[in-house]
Amino acid sequence: MSTTTELPETTLLRFATAGSVDDGKSTLVGRLLHDSKSILTDQLEAVERASASRGQETPDLALLTDGLRAEREQGITIDVAYRYFATPKRRFILADTPGHVQYTRNMVTGASTAELTVILIDARNGVVEQTRRHAALAALLRVPHVVLAVNKMDLVDYQESVFAAIAEEFTAYALELGVPEITAIPISALAGDNVVDPSANMDWYGGPTFLEHLETVPVAHDLSHCHARLPVQYVIRPQTAEHPDYRGYAGQIAAGSFRVGESVTVLPSGHASRIAGIDLLGKPVDIAWTTQSVTVLLEDDIDISRGDLIVPSKDAPPTTQDVEATVCHVADAPLTVGHRVLLKHGTRTVKAIVKDIPSRLTLDDLSLHPHPGQLVANDIGRVKIRTAEPLPVDSYADSRRTGSFILIDPNDGTTLTAGMVGESFASPEPVKDVAEDDGWDF
Known part of the structure; x- marks a missing residue:
């Protein structure tokens, strides 16, 4: 090794x-x-x-x-x-x-x-x-x-x-x-x-x-202060005579580094294990870091699938169903309060509802327009989103990779909005939550 x-x-x-x-x-x-x-x-x-x-x-x-x-x-x-x-x-x-x-x-x-x-x-x-x-x-x-x-x-x-x-x-x-x-x-x-x-x-x-x-200009990642994150993209089970019990979890490391022997937690389930091996380009290594595509093997046989996030147990982000973020709306159709969307975070996609749009930023003078009700193309604003399942999200200030997400139209797959978790400018008091219906209650 x-x-x-x-x-x-x-x-x-x-x-x-x-x-x-x-x-x-x-x-x-x-x-x-x-x-x-x-x-x-x-x-x-x-x-x-x-x-x-x-x-x-x-x-x-x-x-x-x-x-x-x-x-x-x-x-x-x-x-x-x-x-x-x-x-x-x-x-x-x-x-x-x-x-x-x-x-x-x-x-x-x-x-x-x-x-x-x-x-x-x-x-x-x-x-x-x-x-x-x-x-x-x-x-x-x-x-x-x-x-x-x-x-x-x-x-x-x-x-x-x-x-x-x-x-x-x-x-x-x-x-x-x-x-x-x-x-x-x-x-x-x-x-x-x-x-x-x-x-x-x-x-x-x-x-x-x-x-x-x-x-x-220095652009090297300071891994000593970087939260290690591995979104699982694919579960590898070759089922060969040479490797009859091989079960690996493949993906690109979004941030930080992982080492063999390190204690890790799988989110959102919260199951813990230890890294038994790391394969990089078909060869075992002791350590892998940001942007490398790897396959991680764990000591324990636990339920892991695409969309899960592997993180160090000592540095696990909280999971939540309530996401507050600053977003830039990129679609021609507006984003409205009560909008049913899909939220894609890393390799995980879940149903979500836009609960509130507290403010819209006017870039001309950096002033705020409170409770605009909707965001149109090129608008930047604050949103509150409720997801159907808990998500392990970082603050965008801590990780631009795992602190970001996109909103998708569930009807045609159009990308609606790009979001940054936790990023904020001063916003007014929120309005009352919108009603939940149409089978999207969570």
Whole structure:
């Protein structure tokens, strides 16, 4: 059996871009991919042809991410465009998100799994309303790192005073929201200043380039303070002569680490056992950690099925049927008080009822609208949900993986809402519970 106990350094960074329309997000992404030599020849040739057909003399690097026809025709980003690239120092998953307020749900989708969010600002315009919206969303989603990229510095003559004023205003606002870390970088995505290579036009700036920061920002999980969680996805019973009694519980570790010999509890049943073995890629190991897909064997033969959660016995979350959360509504149809839904948490899906919508957040000024009665597409609000079965939920502040969930339309499977357990802004007093009927009483 392997005795490996050292955890490898994280080599993957997930990051998202956000900003107002025409701030240059797609151009920045295109410049990053181009100057870091992460574009295939045929991709670059396709962009050159598309640019030439529009009468442009130089390649429009924004077309590397704006792939939808509607995006190219309107010159805006609509959908979340994912790009995968790598440098000798790190691998990256990039989500280029829309800037329009009506695509807030797309920005939430792209940033929900990000470890870093890039918020672009046009140096000519400074901090605007949409900048404040995106800072609020980054804080709400608890993105660990935020980069303020002050773009189009070439259009303000590369003035240090312009950059310093914008960085000071944004940093003060973001810190009030609770953004934990902010790094400000002056750039020109169109000209390439401080994107991959240092700018000769801004010798007053002594910090890292945009790519240097992406390559060096720490994103390793601190497993000593991370709640270990393994949602069971599949029960493996091979029934072979070689392994007649094999019973393994397979899934991807959502957080923390597990060791052979560790005492664990299965939720929501509460049955306890001890880890007898861990199989990783068909081989036994002593320890496994976050994002690894493993099969865990237990000393005791207990009833475990898909949707159960294996956790350390000393660190088991409480189970509850009453979930309070902040949500972003992503469906076109509204979410209403009394709405019958399915709630998917990890690998478990249960029936649920929306008992109350205490408030809706107005991103323009971060004010609250009490008891709106419903949430429509792109709305962010507080909800109270009653589930048919108890769920072992963490606070989103403790775990972005096991502290999140989605609400699903039981009729057609449409994703309605993305939720963060326990996340809150000040909310008014709740209204009286709605009646329970239609066979969804619990």
